Amino acid sequence: MKSLIFTIVLIVFSLSLFSQRIEPNTYSRHDDYMQRSRRKQTAGIIFLSGGAALTAGGTALIIDGVNRNKRNGNGYGELNTGEVEAIVGGLITFIGVGAMCGSIPFFVGAHRSRVKAMSVSLKTESAPQLYKSSFSRQPYPALAFRIPLGK
DSSP: OHHHHHHHHHHHHHHHHHOOOOOOOOOOHHHHHHHHHHHHHHHHHHHHHHHHHHHHHHHHHHHHHHHHHHHTTTOTTOSOOSHHHHHHHHHHHHHHHHHHHHHHHHHHHHHHHHHHHHHEEEEEEEEEEEETTEEEEEEEEEEEEOOOOOO
């Protein structure tokens, strides 16, 4: 009797060690596409705002360099006549415009991901089914497609 109780207790405790809790499938293609869309949108905003800041700073350097060059005349005897500032400002402006142009693919990709998220999604719908001589609404997973016809 002791060995039977010991065996049952051992089995009960060992089952909890090796068992795994089964989680319902929480993967959703809709959520995946929406997360991609948000990430691409954020990257596009960062590129656009950073490019705008670089372009504004570079333009300010170009203007300052041109004004310094005009103030100093021919600039003999002075180390910085404004030419260096104008060249560096032009380079920074070029990089800023490139960053702003580089943000366009991120915005386009974000829009495409959002459209895909809205077109395909897995939803839980319910339908009346006969259960124990009465009708009840039973949930079931359904793949929903949205086809735009008005374009």
